[in-house]
Amino acid sequence: MPPAVALVAGSTEAAAAAAHHPVKAATPAPAAAAASVPKPPEKPPYLFFNVAEVQFIEPACERLIPADESGAGALAAGVPNYLDKQLGGAWGAGERLYRSGPWIQGTASQGYQLPFTPAELFRTALRAIHSDLAQRGSAFNELSTDAQDDYLKSLEKDNHDLDGVPSAVFFDMLLKMSIEGFFSDPVYGGNRDMVAWRMIGFPGAYADYYEAIDRHGVKFEREPLSIGEDGHGNVHVHPEIPASVG
Amino acid sequence: MAQRLKEVDVVVIGVGMVGSILAKELAAAGYKVVGLERGSTRFTVPEFQSPGIHDELRFDVRKALMQDNTREPVTFRNNTSQTGLPVRRWESFLPGTGLGGSMVHWNGQTFRFQANDFELATRTRERYGKGFLDPDLTIQDWGVTYDELEPYYDRFEYLLGTSGKAGNLKGQIQQGGDPHESPRSRDYPTPPQKEHYSGALFRKAASSLGYHPFPQPSSNLSQPYTNPEGLKMNTCVFCGFCERYACEHYAKSTPQTFILPVLLANSNFELRTGCQVQRINLDSTKKRATGVTYIDNAGRELEQPASLVITSLFAINNIRMLLLSGIGKPYDPSTGKGVVGRNYAYQTMSTVASFFDEDVIINPFMASGASGTMINDYAGDNFDHSGLGFIGGAFIGAVNTNGRPIQYHPTPPGTPAWGKGWKEAVVKHYNHTVMFSLHGSSTSQKQNYADLDPTYKDAWGQPLLRITFDFPKNDLKMAEYVTARGVEIGKAMGAKQVVGSPRKGPYTTQIYQTTHNTGGTVMGNDPSTSVVNRYLQSWDVPNVFVIGASAYPQNASWNPTGTLGALTYWVADALKNKYLKNPGHLVST
Numbered sequence: 001m002p003p004a005v006a007l008v009a010g011s012t013e014a015a016a017a018a019a020h021h022p023v024k025a026a027t028p029a030p031a032a033a034a035a036s037v038p039k040p041p042e043k044p045p046y047l048f049f050n051v052a053e054v055q056f057i058e059p060a061c062e063r064l065i066p067a068d069e070s071g072a073g074a075l076a077a078g079v080p081n082y083l084d085k086q087l088g089g090a091w092g093a094g095e096r097l098y099r100s101g102p103w104i105q106g107t108a109s110q111g112y113q114l115p116f117t118p119a120e121l122f123r124t125a126l127r128a129i130h131s132d133l134a135q136r137g138s139a140f141n142e143l144s145t146d147a148q149d150d151y152l153k154s155l156e157k158d159n160h161d162l163d164g165v166p167s168a169v170f171f172d173m174l175l176k177m178s179i180e181g182f183f184s185d186p187v188y189g190g191n192r193d194m195v196a197w198r199m200i201g202f203p204g205a206y207a208d209y210y211e212a213i214d215r216h217g218v219k220f221e222r223e224p225l226s227i228g229e230d231g232h233g234n235v236h237v238h239p240e241i242p243a244s245v246g
Numbered sequence: 247m248a249q250r251l252k253e254v255d256v257v258v259i260g261v262g263m264v265g266s267i268l269a270k271e272l273a274a275a276g277y278k279v280v281g282l283e284r285g286s287t288r289f290t291v292p293e294f295q296s297p298g299i300h301d302e303l304r305f306d307v308r309k310a311l312m313q314d315n316t317r318e319p320v321t322f323r324n325n326t327s328q329t330g331l332p333v334r335r336w337e338s339f340l341p342g343t344g345l346g347g348s349m350v351h352w353n354g355q356t357f358r359f360q361a362n363d364f365e366l367a368t369r370t371r372e373r374y375g376k377g378f379l380d381p382d383l384t385i386q387d388w389g390v391t392y393d394e395l396e397p398y399y400d401r402f403e404y405l406l407g408t409s410g411k412a413g414n415l416k417g418q419i420q421q422g423g424d425p426h427e428s429p430r431s432r433d434y435p436t437p438p439q440k441e442h443y444s445g446a447l448f449r450k451a452a453s454s455l456g457y458h459p460f461p462q463p464s465s466n467l468s469q470p471y472t473n474p475e476g477l478k479m480n481t482c483v484f485c486g487f488c489e490r491y492a493c494e495h496y497a498k499s500t501p502q503t504f505i506l507p508v509l510l511a512n513s514n515f516e517l518r519t520g521c522q523v524q525r526i527n528l529d530s531t532k533k534r535a536t537g538v539t540y541i542d543n544a545g546r547e548l549e550q551p552a553s554l555v556i557t558s559l560f561a562i563n564n565i566r567m568l569l570l571s572g573i574g575k576p577y578d579p580s581t582g583k584g585v586v587g588r589n590y591a592y593q594t595m596s597t598v599a600s601f602f603d604e605d606v607i608i609n610p611f612m613a614s615g616a617s618g619t620m621i622n623d624y625a626g627d628n629f630d631h632s633g634l635g636f637i638g639g640a641f642i643g644a645v646n647t648n649g650r651p652i653q654y655h656p657t658p659p660g661t662p663a664w665g666k667g668w669k670e671a672v673v674k675h676y677n678h679t680v681m682f683s684l685h686g687s688s689t690s691q692k693q694n695y696a697d698l699d700p701t702y703k704d705a706w707g708q709p710l711l712r713i714t715f716d717f718p719k720n721d722l723k724m725a726e727y728v729t730a731r732g733v734e735i736g737k738a739m740g741a742k743q744v745v746g747s748p749r750k751g752p753y754t755t756q757i758y759q760t761t762h763n764t765g766g767t768v769m770g771n772d773p774s775t776s777v778v779n780r781y782l783q784s785w786d787v788p789n790v791f792v793i794g795a796s797a798y799p800q801n802a803s804w805n806p807t808g809t810l811g812a813l814t815y816w817v818a819d820a821l822k823n824k825y826l827k828n829p830g831h832l833v834s835t
Contacts (some may be wrong), residue, residue, distance in 0.1 A: 011485065065669055096335060100703065109755060180303060227300055
């Protein structure tokens with residue numbers, strides 16, 4: 001499927017640019033094979049995050065999973081878009097989260113015991129981060145990448161209070177969801193063009209390795225496959241789905 | 247006021263593996279059976295079909311097939327000094343829901359326990375002496391022996407079509423099988439699955455160290471098979487979406503493939519889904535069950551009278567059903583008295599990661615849920631424990647089941663959790679790492695148990711189950727010892743870096759380990775230390791049978807499903823040939 005390869009090349013360029021200018025560089029480079037293949041959404045609108053939040057989320061995701069020689073980072077892969085869909089949908093509203101009190105903070109072995117839904121947790125934490133950075137005099141996207149890393153490390157390790165959300169809890173959720181978005185099927189809006197799968201050599205949703213499994217040590221060279229792929233090799237990103245249960 | 251329905255012979259609570267097998271046996275014998283399933287009806291077609299079924303986010307991460315924890319979680323604490331708090335998202339273990347139960351999302355790893363396991367207390371005392379065990383341990387014999395169960399293991403394996411290689415046929419050791427297994431009456435119904443590269447590397451290394459590698463017995467079938475019920479199954483194609491998923495290929499043995507079509511065709515059986523059983527009802531003597539009360543999907547309360555009640559739920563839900571129904575005396579850890587909830591145990595899982603150079607291409611995504619290669623040389627009591635200070639062991643195997651990248655992207659210790667260093671390590675190691683599973687036994691001890699939570703409720707207003715559990719010292723010592731053996735095998739494979747991760751305490755609900763919860767309604771010959779007798783019949787209410795891994799007095803070194811299948815047929819025979827002909831206590835008290 002040559003068109004898909006061409007699309008990857010386009011995304012990689014975008015990723016390389018994104019490394020230097022995290023926010024502005026989100027516009028993908030023109031895809032070489034655009035004549036035969038519909039372009040993926042260049043920058044889907046944010047439905048959950050507001051402008052101030054995007055100024056943190058986009059560069060933060062890119063620092064967690066940066067573009068490098070191996071390929072695209074979180075931004076070119078659409079991870080912020082994945083987060084936006086998840087937080088704006090059922091997952092953000094607390095799908096699969098038992099939400100009855102009393103709310104008692106327990107041990108690490110007992111896990112998450114806060115009343116916030118993921119959407120509430122992000123909103124609360126992002127607002128507190130925004131105020132904190134405003135007091136320091138610059139927005140997250142204006143910091144150098146080293147300063148961004150230092151700030152993320154302070155969220156991760158120092159565990160300060162973000163209006164009731166321990167910063168380590170927020171950081172952990174941000175990192176987990178970024179990895180999900182990077183590696184999940186592209187129908188969910190991240191892993192655009194299956195860049196993350198190509199990077200590691202995961203073939204995706206194939207159903208059959210019967211003939212290949214005992215050819216030991218031989219690399220599997222086929223293009224990866226998405227569950228949202230049509231007969232022409234185009235992956236259709238679902239407009240608004242969260243990963244629903246049931 | 248509950249609407250009272252027409253009485254039936256048998257009501258089965260939970261139509262998973264146990265429920266569907268027993269319902270089939272009893273309906274075929276002419277009894278009127280109603281199966282109550284809280285989840286929904288679902289079949290290979292259309293529910294389990296590709297491409298949607300190969301969705302890691304939905305099934306692995308969001309756990310679409312699992313018990314609805316927003317309505318029915320458990321609470322947990324490591325010890326009685328803590329407050330039990332709800333497990334607000336499943337992580338450590340994943341009970342299923344819906345027709346076919348947890349078996350729909352299992353891996354198909356189909357083991358027998360060994361003769362020693364069923365008489366663990368007696369044999370440990372005989373071999374190592376009375377003072378060998380930590381006095382906190384409450385291990386005990388099962389009240390049934392391997393020899394008694396062997397025909398039922400055989401029947402279960404032939405129902406599933408399990409793919410494997412015998413290691414001990416009627417006492418004769420067989421080349422290529424597991425020489426440590428207890429004697430089996432005949433070989434597996436189908437030959438082993440193909441071996442993946444991880445397995446081949448493991449096999450060579452384990453052999454070089456003098457161990458006895460063999461193919462993991464798998465109920466993801468190596469070839470087409472027609473079972474004794476006349477149902478046809480297909481060859482597994484190693485798609486790598488097995489555990490936490492349903493099989494689209496009719497290749498993983500689940501109730502949908504091996505029994506349900508036969509059961510559902512029998513007019514003596516009625517399936518009702520969306521039925522949340524609230525309790526088993528007792529008469530005024532509290533010694534006889536009159537049926538069950540349940541609430542349907544529309545919120546209506548119904549009473550289903552029955553002469554015989556079978557609770558065939560996932561282990562922890564069996565415990566809760568008895569506690570909610572007032573059947574059996576709840577266990578009290580401060581006195582050691584009482585039985586329901588006692589001897590809750592688990593599985594002690596450790597891992598070894600072997601990192602290779604980039605010229606060794608593993609393809610971890612080509613796998614079935616049970617296509618590993620393994621050894622039993624350090625499982626159970628297959629090695630001398632004198633001087634080791636623990637009992638039990640683990641199977642060690644390259645039992646890699648998938649390469650799904652959200653959850654599987656191994657990196658060596660010292661790798662940063664994010665950023666450039668993390669990404670580089672993920673890319674470098676994804677396709678060049680072999681993971682071993684060290685599947686350790688779990689002893690029961692005084693402090694570990696389950697009871698009803700005093701605070702938190704389910705969506706129907708009933709108390710949640712509260713689990714109080716931490717790893718016994720015995721099991722942590724075992725994990726250290728077997729993990730060191732696993733590391734030696736990893737080094738013998740020629741890996742560049744080998745990292746052993748023995749399981750450490752405290753037990754956490756936040757990291758997936760295994761869905762092998764056991765105990766709490768244990769079987770035995772002494773009513774003061776067991777909930778059910780050797781036929782899994784309640785000592786207190788003899789027309790209630792409690793069938794699940796909740797019956798295990800402690801857990802062994804292997805996956806529990808094979809043994810539960812054997813117990814299911816063992817009980818089916820006892821019901822048909824003894825109990826139903828003459829209802830009453832099958833074992834006198």
